[in-house]
Each structure stands twice: as structure tokens, then as C-alpha cells.
Amino acid sequence: MVDIEKIEKRTVQSFYDDGLFEIALGFIFLVFGGYIFGQTIVPEGSPLNAVFSVLFVLVIVSSGFLINRIVRFLKRRITYPRTGYVAYKKKEPSPKRRLAAGIVGGVIAALFTLLAIAPSVKALLPALNGLLGAFAVLLFANKVGLIRFYILSAASAVIGIAVTAAGVDDSKGISLYWGLFGAGLIVSGLATLVVYLRKSPRADRENTDAV
Numbered sequence: 703m704v705d706i707e708k709i710e711k712r713t714v715q716s717f718y719d720d721g722l723f724e725i726a727l728g729f730i731f732l733v734f735g736g737y738i739f740g741q742t743i744v745p746e747g748s749p750l751n752a753v754f755s756v757l758f759v760l761v762i763v764s765s766g767f768l769i770n771r772i773v774r775f776l777k778r779r780i781t782y783p784r785t786g787y788v789a790y791k792k793k794e795p796s797p798k799r800r801l802a803a804g805i806v807g808g809v810i811a812a813l814f815t816l817l818a819i820a821p822s823v824k825a826l827l828p829a830l831n832g833l834l835g836a837f838a839v840l841l842f843a844n845k846v847g848l849i850r851f852y853i854l855s856a857a858s859a860v861i862g863i864a865v866t867a868a869g870v871d872d873s874k875g876i877s878l879y880w881g882l883f884g885a886g887l888i889v890s891g892l893a894t895l896v897v898y899l900r901k902s903p904r905a906d907r908e909n910t911d912a913v
Contacts, residue, residue: 720895727771728887
């Protein structure tokens with residue numbers, strides 16, 4: 703009997719076989735971390751604060767678009783010439799995914815409320831960012847079923863807690879967390895890409911070797 707669910711999961715997994723998604727996402731996180739760090743070193747009242755605010759909005763609003771564009775650009779030049787292109791019908795978000803999104807939104811809202819009530823919680827922000835990131839990646843790992851995303855989920859929590867334990871709090875701690883986690887994503891993506899390139903040579907190169 704054909705296991706449709708298993709086939710669908712493998713189709714989804716194949717999209718992440720080359721590591722390009724992690725590289726693109728890691729780049730966005732590095733930019734985000736750099737933005738937060740930039741805010742910490744710019745004096746209050748400086749015109750650069752307005753520039754950083756505009757950049758922040760642009761990065762947040764366009765992050766999904768940028769990741770999609772970067773991944774598509776790289777896949778056309780690296781992935782599709784090797785393993786082809788597979789299109790599959792996108793499903794509507796399941797009740798579980800909606801519930802998970804609601805939980806994440808509720809946690810974030812509770813976090814902001816807690817910050818307003820107890821400013822001292824700012825010292826824990828890197829750890830909280832790390833745990834939220836870990837939860838989000840864990841949900842993604844459960845959907846995709848690839849071991850490296852479970853490892854990245856754990857790495858997110860470890861990085862956030864380690865930054866807090868090191869005493870790097872508030873904005874600098876948050877920027878360090880996003881920078882380190884972004885770098886970790888890029889390293890994971892590059893390692894996956896190297897393995898993919900070794901396992902999947904270009905079709906035109908195989909034809910040339912055969913001749």
C-alpha cells in the first residue's frame with residue numbers, strides 16, 4: 703500500500719536537501735542582529751536612529767520575500783540543474799499549525815507585557831529569544847522531519863541561555879543571540895550544501911563524463 707503521507711513528507715524534505723533555505727534565513731538573522739547591535743552603539747537623538755527604524759521595518763516586512771527570492775535564485779543555479787524541480791500543491795494551514803501560531807503569538811504578547819510590568823526581565827531577553835526560537839524551529843522540525851533542524855532547535859536554546867549566563871543582557875545580548883544563531887544556520891546550510899553537491903553532480907557534467 704502506498705504511504706501518501708510519507709511521500710508528501712519526502713517531497714517537502716527534498717526542498718531542504720541543499721541547505722539553501724538555512725543559508726538565506728541565517729543571512730536575514732545576521733542582518734537583524736546587526737541592526738539591533740547598531741542601535742546599541744548609536745547615541746540617543748542621532749539621526750541614524752531614524753534610519754535604523756526604517757531599516758528595521760523594511761527587514762521585518764520584506765524578510766519573507768527576501769528569503770523566497772534568495773532561495774529561488776540559488777536553486778535555479780545550483781539545485782534544479784542537478785535534481786530537477788518538483789512542484790506540489792500547498793495545503794491550507796492545519797488546526798495544529800494555527801494553534802501553534804496562536805501559542806507563539808500569545809507568548810510574544812505576554813513577553814512584551816512582562817517587559818512593561820517588570821523592566822528587570824530585560825536581563826533574560828537573550829534566553830527568552832533563544833527559547834522562542836527553539837520552539838519555532840522545533841515546530842518546523844516536526845513538520846519537515848529532518849534531524850538537523852532538531853539540532854538547530856537545541857542550538858537556539860543553548861545560545862540564548864549561554865548569552866544570558868555570560869551577562870550580556872538587553873539589546874546587545876539579543877543582537878549577539880541572533881548573530882550567533884544566524885551564523886549557526888549558515889554553517890548548517892553550507893555543510894548540507896557541500897554534502898548535496900557531492901551526492902548530486904550536474905546532469906550536463908555526467909553526460910560529458912560519459913562521452
